[in-house]
Amino acid sequence: MKAATLSRLLAYALAAVWLVNGLYCKVLHLVPRHEAIVARILGPTYAAPLTQLIGLAEMGMAVWVLSGRYIRLNAAVQIGLVAIMNVLEFFLAPDLLLWHRMNSVFAALFIVVIYIYGFGLTLGRKQLL
Numbered sequence: 545m546k547a548a549t550l551s552r553l554l555a556y557a558l559a560a561v562w563l564v565n566g567l568y569c570k571v572l573h574l575v576p577r578h579e580a581i582v583a584r585i586l587g588p589t590y591a592a593p594l595t596q597l598i599g600l601a602e603m604g605m606a607v608w609v610l611s612g613r614y615i616r617l618n619a620a621v622q623i624g625l626v627a628i629m630n631v632l633e634f635f636l637a638p639d640l641l642l643w644h645r646m647n648s649v650f651a652a653l654f655i656v657v658i659y660i661y662g663f664g665l666t667l668g669r670k671q672l673l
Contacts, residue, residue: 547665554661555609558622561654562606570599577640584637619662623655 569575573595582598583591605625608618630651633641641647 551661551665554657554665555612558658558661559606559609562602562609566599566602566604566606570595570602577642581633581637581640584640585632616662619658622658622662626651626655626658 565578569578573579578599579591579595582595586594605618605622608614609622630648634645634648638645638647643650
């Protein structure tokens with residue numbers, strides 16, 4: 545498979561993850577434990593609107609991924625966000641995670657995929673940053 549084709553497939557997959565987590569889990573509130581995690585970390589007072597704002601930001605990340613602009617910066621931001629989010633959840637809300645502390649394994653694998661997308665596939669596409 546050519547690097548450009550793999551890059552495009554990874555972009556669609558990454559965008560899908562951000563879109564599903566943002567729209568379905570947070571904005572549409574179809575997975576209430578996401579709001580519970582936000583409440584545990586940031587406090588219950590504004591957990592509902594903050595969860596929706598986080599969801600909108602995740603949807604924005606999906607759009608950014610699909611835009612193909614500033615791929616390396618985008619990958620670095622994704623890696624930072626996923627790492628920070630998962631460290632916070634690991635220590636502050638492990639009981640609310642789908643796979644408890646094992647979520648960190650899946651987060652690490654997701655970070656590897658993001659890294660490959662952003663920094664490992666340079667052939668066949670123009671790097672904008």
